Amino acid sequence: MTDTLLSVRNLRVVYPGDDGDFHAVRDVSFTLGRERLGIVGESGSGKSTTGRAIMGLVAPPGRITADEMRLGDLDLTRMNEAGFRKLRGKRIAMVLQDPKYSLDPVMTVGDQIAETHRQHVNAGRKAARLAALEMLEAVQIRDPERVYGLYPHQVSGGMGQRVMIAMMLIAGPDILIADEPTSALDVTVQTQVLAIMDNLVRSRGMGLILVSHNLHLVSSFCDRVLVMYAGRVVETCAAGDLANARHPYTRGLLAALPELGHRRAELPQLQRDPAWLEGSL
C-alpha cells in the first residue's frame, strides 16, 4: 500500500454534443497502490469511462484532461496514441465484460495469448507458445494443450474469461482494470473467476481496479471502494465499511437492494437529490 502505482487528480472526460458538452467524468481523483480498488455506480455514472480514460481509450471527439495522471514514472497526460499502444498490455491491462466480444472469433485462443506475448516481449514463436501454455495453466485450465487450439466459440463463458485474464497478464502489467468481468457469467462461475484473478494479482503484486454495478460483489472482494454518481466520486470508503456508508446516494442504493432473510413489503426507492450533481465532498 505504501508505493503508489497510479495517481489520478481531477480527471475529466468531456464529450461535445449538440446541446453543449457532456461531462462523463468530473474531477475524479484517486490513487492506487498494490490493492484491490472497486468502482461502483449505476449505468451512466462514468465508472467505465474512468477506466477507459486511464488506458487512453477515449475516442475523439471525447477529450480527457487531468491535473495529474501518473503511472509510476510515466506522465499519462502527455502520452500520445503510440505511447499508449506500448503501454496497454505491458503496464496496464483491461478485462471486459463479455469474452464473446473481446476475443477474436477466427483465431485460436492460444494463438491470441501468444500474439500478446510477442507484441510486448521479444520472443520467438516457440517461446511464445510455451509462455501462453504456462499462462493457461496459471488460470487453472486443466488441459492447456487442448484449450490452446480451441476457437472462442468452443469455450464456455467462464473459460473464455479465464483466457482473457491469461492474455491480459502475460506481459506482466502493473495494473489490471476489470470492467464488469463477471457480469456475463453464472453466479457459481463468478466466484471461481474472481478467485483466480485475485490469486494472480496478489502473487504478482499488482494493483486491481474492479468496475462493477454489483455492490455486494465489490464490498466483499475489494479493499477500498469509490462510489460514483453522475461522473463524480461521491464517496470513498473501506470496502468493509460500505454498509455504514454516509452519502445518501450510497445509502439509497444499498437500501434498494432486495435482501435474503430481510423481506420488506416495499423497497425504499432512491430519491435523487440535484445537490449530488454539485458534489458534496
Place this chain on the structure above:
Amino acid sequence: MIVLEHASVYYGAGSKRVAAVRDVSLRVAEGEAFGLVGESGSGKSTVLRAIAGLIPHAQGVVRLAGLDMGARRPTASRRMAQMVFQDPYGSLHPNQTVDQTLSMPIAIHKLGDADRRVPAALAEVGLGREHRFRYPHQLSGGQRQRVAIARALILQPRILLLDEPTSALDVSVQAEILNLLTRLRRELGLTMLMVSHDLAVIAHLCERIGVMSGGELLETTTADALAAGAVSHPYTQALLRSNQGFDASSITAA
C-alpha cells in the same frame, strides 16, 4: 391456477437430441407468486415458455385455471396468461409508439375501446399521458419495462409470467419495478410465475421457489427457508453461497 405435469422439452433428433427440460411438475395456487431460479441453460425460461404456449412441441400437461391447454390454444385462453420479457429493448417494437404497442393486443382480442384502455393501462404502471405517443428509444430503461408490463396487463390476464424482468435494470430502477409488481399483484390478485438467476430478487417477490439445474427441478422450497439457509440440495447451497458475494473460502479447487 397453474398446473404443470411431467413437462419435457427436447430439441434436435437422434444422437444430438438435447433435453432442455426433463419431467418437471409444479403447481401454483391462485394469487400466489412462484419463483424459478437456476443458471443459464438450466431450463427455467423454457418452463416459462412452455406454460405460455410458446413451445408447441412441449410434452406434458399444462392446465391454466382448470382448463387443459392443448398444442393449439384458442385466442381467448392466451389472453389469460401474459408474459413480460427480460429486455424491453428487445421486446418492444422500435418503430411503434407506446400507443401502437398497447393497441395491438386490444385489436387482436377484439376488445375495442382502445382509447380508454390504453391510458388506463399506462396509469396502472405509473406512466402518464405524455408517454403514450413516444417511441421506445425516447423512454428510459425503467419506463420501457413499465410499458412491457402495461402491454401484458392490458388484456387483464389472471396470470403474469415474468422472465428476468429486472436483470437488465439498475439497482434503483429494479426496486421501482419490484414495488410495481408487488402492488399490481395485490391490487389485481394476479398469479405470478417469475424466473430469475438472482436469489434475493426471487425471494423478495415470491413465497415459494423452485431450484432448477440441468433441465430438472431439483427442489421446491420457500423464501423463508432459503433466507434461513435451510435448503437440502447441495446445488441450492452452492447457489446460496455465491449470491452472498465473494468468499474465497467457498471455492473448491477449480
